[in-house]
Amino acid sequence: MNRTDFVKLSGLAFGLILLSFVILGFSRIVLPYRTARLLSAPTTALAAVLVAYLFVRAVLAWLSVWRIERT
Numbered sequence: 001m002n003r004t005d006f007v008k009l010s011g012l013a014f015g016l017i018l019l020s021f022v023i024l025g026f027s028r029i030v031l032p033y034r035t036a037r038l039l040s041a042p043t044t045a046l047a048a049v050l051v052a053y054l055f056v057r058a059v060l061a062w063l064s065v066w067r068i069e070r071t
Contacts, residue, residue, distance in 0.1 A: 001057070001068055002068065002069040002070065003068055003069070003070060006054070006058075006068055010054060013047050013051050016043055016044075016046055016047035017044070019043050020040045020043040020044040023036075023039055023040040024036050027039050
């Protein structure tokens with residue numbers, strides 16, 4: 001993985017977090033809160049998994065175990 005891919009995945013994670021808030025907000029207009037949470041949960045879970053992966057990858061790169069290349 002190079003730095004460009006790492007930054008793209010970071011942007012994707014941020015976008016997924018924003019999308020989950022948008023889904024939750026707009027679905028609360030017409031649906032009960034519990035149902036709105038259920039609709040936004042998959043997006044939130046995917047974002048959490050992606051953030052966890054990026055965190056582990058960054059720590060491993062900092063420890064020089066698994067490098068993030070410059071190209």
